Amino acid sequence: MLGVKLAYLNLKEAGLRTWLNVAVLSLTFIFIVGYQGLYVGMLKDSSRAMIDEEVAGGQYWHKNYDPYDALTLEDSHGKIPVSLEELINQKKATPILIRQATIYPAGRMQTAQLRGIDPAQTIVTIPLSFLDNNKEELPVLIGTKMAKAKNLHVGDSLIVRWRDTNGTFDAVEGKIVHIMKTQVQTIDSGVLWVPLDRLREMTVMPDEATIVTISQDVSKYESYSGWPFKDQKFLIRDLTEMVKADSVSAKIMYVILLFLGMLAVFDTQILSIFRRRKEIGTLIALGMTRTQVISLFTIEGVFHGVLALVVSAVIGTPLLYLFSLKGMPLPQVTNEYGFALADRIYPVYTAGLVFGTAALVMVIVTIVSFLPTREIAKLKPTEALKGKLA
Amino acid sequence: MAIVKIKGLVKRYPMGGQKFTALDHIDLEFGKGEFCGFVGPSGSGKTTLLNVIGALDAPSEGSTVVLNEHVETLSQKKAAGLRNHHIGFIFQTYNLLPVYSVYENVEFPLLLLKIPKEDRKKKVLDALEWVGLMDKIKSKPAQLSGGQCQRVAVARAIVKRPELVLADEPTANLDSENSYNILEMMVKLNKELETTFIFATHDEKVMKYLRRKVHLVDGKVTKDEIIGKGAQ
Numbered sequence A: 001m002l003g004v005k006l007a008y009l010n011l012k013e014a015g016l017r018t019w020l021n022v023a024v025l026s027l028t029f030i031f032i033v034g035y036q037g038l039y040v041g042m043l044k045d046s047s048r049a050m051i052d053e054e055v056a057g058g059q060y061w062h063k064n065y066d067p068y069d070a071l072t073l074e075d076s077h078g079k080i081p082v083s084l085e086e087l088i089n090q091k092k093a094t095p096i097l098i099r100q101a102t103i104y105p106a107g108r109m110q111t112a113q114l115r116g117i118d119p120a121q122t123i124v125t126i127p128l129s130f131l132d133n134n135k136e137e138l139p140v141l142i143g144t145k146m147a148k149a150k151n152l153h154v155g156d157s158l159i160v161r162w163r164d165t166n167g168t169f170d171a172v173e174g175k176i177v178h179i180m181k182t183q184v185q186t187i188d189s190g191v192l193w194v195p196l197d198r199l200r201e202m203t204v205m206p207d208e209a210t211i212v213t214i215s216q217d218v219s220k221y222e223s224y225s226g227w228p229f230k231d232q233k234f235l236i237r238d239l240t241e242m243v244k245a246d247s248v249s250a251k252i253m254y255v256i257l258l259f260l261g262m263l264a265v266f267d268t269q270i271l272s273i274f275r276r277r278k279e280i281g282t283l284i285a286l287g288m289t290r291t292q293v294i295s296l297f298t299i300e301g302v303f304h305g306v307l308a309l310v311v312s313a314v315i316g317t318p319l320l321y322l323f324s325l326k327g328m329p330l331p332q333v334t335n336e337y338g339f340a341l342a343d344r345i346y347p348v349y350t351a352g353l354v355f356g357t358a359a360l361v362m363v364i365v366t367i368v369s370f371l372p373t374r375e376i377a378k379l380k381p382t383e384a385l386k387g388k389l390a
Numbered sequence B: 001m002a003i004v005k006i007k008g009l010v011k012r013y014p015m016g017g018q019k020f021t022a023l024d025h026i027d028l029e030f031g032k033g034e035f036c037g038f039v040g041p042s043g044s045g046k047t048t049l050l051n052v053i054g055a056l057d058a059p060s061e062g063s064t065v066v067l068n069e070h071v072e073t074l075s076q077k078k079a080a081g082l083r084n085h086h087i088g089f090i091f092q093t094y095n096l097l098p099v100y101s102v103y104e105n106v107e108f109p110l111l112l113l114k115i116p117k118e119d120r121k122k123k124v125l126d127a128l129e130w131v132g133l134m135d136k137i138k139s140k141p142a143q144l145s146g147g148q149c150q151r152v153a154v155a156r157a158i159v160k161r162p163e164l165v166l167a168d169e170p171t172a173n174l175d176s177e178n179s180y181n182i183l184e185m186m187v188k189l190n191k192e193l194e195t196t197f198i199f200a201t202h203d204e205k206v207m208k209y210l211r212r213k214v215h216l217v218d219g220k221v222t223k224d225e226i227i228g229k230g231a232q
């Protein structure tokens, strides 16, 4: 096509300026894909951890259970439906009983959650083997976050108080048997993992549970009355939201970078239309319509985007690949976010991310290439030939 | 049959609230195969008249018929079509596309006309042969002398075999030898292809070649001079 060739030649002629624009656009593209890839990787990593260690194939919740409202915990327990119990016996599900408790680490009263789980279960990967072989004291497993917050160490004893079904307070001495490292905050913060049978015994709630987590191998979910099913997607939605919210500051960076690219191309377009008025007049005298001239200049601008994508593919591919292998180390501070993270995150580039970013860059380049060409529509050919602007 | 028919043409420019009359009631006709020009002092309206004929500028009054098209009512797109198909332009400053080679500059009007490749090549080479630039086909305008540039511009103007060529001071930037070369070439084209040439000039060298001189002063035709047996 006539316009494409002429646009290409003109860009070649512009030399350094063209490459400057292309460099800014490529940088923007590579930065967005790389950085956004980190968030995708972070989300993937966190949700994998969350699925492995907490969510598994989904959970049946006791109808009163609301993790956002601690007050509901009082009534969130019940007998497990028989058919669900069958699933548990087949080792395709595991019940968890959650009770409110009070602990006294270093003599200060603090609320905590007792979570009873079968140490022999295989549905979620928590180091429960530590909960076994204990006699007198209640064996307690906690996460690193909890250990740090309450200043607890392996071997520490602590008083655990709870109320049974009748509302009577009772207490037992617990012993921290293990501190597990986990990125899943919901199984860490404020949670004391204890053997299920001990908790049922303590609270006089035989055969009861708050949550029944099912195996990822189960593909068909029956519904049980009083036990609504929560699927994986629902259970990790908070994580998704948090990563989204966290990426806002990154998005501001993208906007600034895109804006710079926009400005560079916009400026180039304005300048080249200003400088080449006489050429515009000549093209019109040779029989081009204004629309043809406008598309010629627009194509020229859009070409910056095309070149940028080519450059990004050539330079960005090895660069981003290397990044995905090396990952990015996370400073410990990041752990103070709403969710805990692995020490190192590895970016993941989805097709949607790459093509979406490419499309975004192209759309923006097209708009800023086209906008300045409106000047051409106002240009009188006779004035243009004289080299004057309307 | 007249190629250009101008009746009562007035062109006014706005000038600080008032209007400046650049062309004042012009009546003119040009037939096929004429080799003629507008002559007159600077500011007399030569370029303006040429631009109106070339449908680059809209007249304020009167009727201007170029190749059976009423220029005053032509849409922007139709005007482009008229120029594209039937009119060749030659400018004082050559106005070649700097990024194109000689060949590509001459080829450009044919690309706009969507002429098939083989046909195009033949026409471009023919035109370049005419102006004697076969050895500069691959050069860029920046590598050519002024005279060579203007020859490329002539080739570009005539490559599509237009009925009408409008040349605004085509020799103003050339020395006399190059001017004569260009003019001889145009005369030859005019004879062989019966292309109508209209010049705007105050160059004596050009005037010597004109077979008809339309004298303009302050936007008015003061004299329409036919020389020799050239014009019909």
Ligand SMILES: Nc1ncnc2c1ncn2[C@@H]1O[C@H](COP(=O)(O)OP(=O)(O)OP(=O)(O)O)[C@@H](O)[C@H]1O
Residues within 6 Å of the ligand: B013, B014, B015, B020, B022, B040, B041, B042, B043, B044, B045, B046, B047, B048, B049, B200, B202
């Ligand atoms: N866009 C414009 N606005 C106002 N006045 C104009 C405009 N274009 C031309 N004129 C005026 O119209 C008159 C005729 O101009 P034109 O360019 O046709 O002269 P010319 O005969 O070609 O002169 P020259 O020999 O110097 O090229 C001049 O007085 C000029 O100042």
Ligand SMILES: [Mg+2]
Residues within 6 Å of the ligand: B046, B047, B048, B168, B200
């Ligand atoms: Mg002039």
